[in-house]
Amino acid sequence: MAQEIERKFLVRHEGWRENVSRLSHIVQAYLGAAPGLSIRLRIRDSQTAFLTVKSAEKGLSRSEFEYPIPVSDAEAMIALSGGPRLQKTRHDVVLGDLKWEVDVFEGVNAGLVLAEVELPSETHAVSLPDWIGEEVTGDPRFYNEHLAQKPADT
């Protein structure tokens, strides 16, 4: 089990594009869950796949259990679950000691861009770049699981 501490923000403009160090395309689906848990299938660049169980958020932290699985398994389970529910391109943007992940959503969520930063502790200081907008950490409308079912009304 890993502990994941993340903050999430809307994005004001495309200034982040100057610092992209890595791009990957993500397809994911959710398998539903017991209350307080989410179960995610993710395929990255059609080459790697993970099954991930996350606990409900308490503050900024979530417990995360992640297992690599064969891409063919992930494709078969995504099909059984009713098809991919969320597609996005993830851009890694490293600034100082922190890595931001800027997700540009596709399909029904086209137009939505979210930036996440993973922190070593809940109280770690974050220097916000000027392209960062409103913080949406903990806002259920911007949970990927929610976006997979219903586009965000931004």
Added chain:
Amino acid sequence: MAQEIERKFLVRHEGWRENVSRLSHIVQAYLGAAPGLSIRLRIRDSQTAFLTVKSAEKGLSRSEFEYPIPVSDAEAMIALSGGPRLQKTRHDVVLGDLKWEVDVFEGVNAGLVLAEVELPSETHAVSLPDWIGEEVTGDPRFYNEHLAQKPADT
């Protein structure tokens, strides 16, 4: 992915106990699921653990995706999901070319005994031992996921 072909039966008497080749104690919980899929955590003899995704049954066959995970992960996820929902002792009983699994349930399902046999094909002949009772293959009341929520009314 594996394909699982199983038939399930009630048990009439304890004659199966003469042929038990292996015993193991199973604790399991379900993480809910998308329609048509179940997601199971299982800990066997406190020593091995698996996360298993199964498709809905079509006839006798189900698709099964099973991943070994650390026991500590399984324990943490079972706790997050609200605790173990089903406990049973599994008895392997080998008869001819087939392995039967006789599950003696505990807790709210105490008194229930179910026998399952895994088959190499849907049409494989099964010689039924005299301790086998009514067939309950495909009867939702006897799905383990259902028993985890509501005891069977046998």
